[in-house]
Amino acid sequence: MKKNWTSKKQKSITHEKRDHLDMLVEFTNADLTNGSSNPLMRRFADFLNLMMVQHRKTHPYIMSAEKTSIMQGLQKHFRTRFYKIIQNSQHYVELPLWTVEGSINFKVDTPYRFYERFQFHNVKEENELEAMERLIDLILIEIIRDLDFRPRRFHQCPKCKSYFYQPTEKERIYCSIRCGDAVRLQKFRQEKKKLQKRLSEESDKK
């Protein structure tokens, strides 16, 4: 991927990467068998096609939302990646996540700018799903690096099992207000039941 060297803190890059991550997380959690996910799958396919422009040699594909088995395979791949980040960030030791094999070409783009371009190693017998998985691995690394995210900002919602990231440093347990409220309501009802049971037991004793 061609990447001009600019300050990582530059706002436009942060915004763009956030938008990408939002879309990828939405894709990861979506029910792809539901027709309402079709616009999301099309956006995801467009995004991949754009990313592939820089990797024509190793990725001579055109993605489309109609490639159902690839779409489903990629969603599964995202889920295993997010799951692994969350699992490995629970520990205080260095743990591997994944490896992307290739090389970085480093050039002077204009007299004022350097740029780096990552190129995948060529693989014999390329298979489309595998190639896309490697592209996704690279994309995720770039997004996380540019956003300067800590691993513990990735989570899986204990209520609905969706993957999500905390947009700020403030710790979040549930993916949404809806899930948080649902759990609080459930706890409140359980407490109420317990209390009622205790009260009725106490009145029985009298």
Ligand SMILES: [Zn+2]
């Ligand atoms: Zn949730």
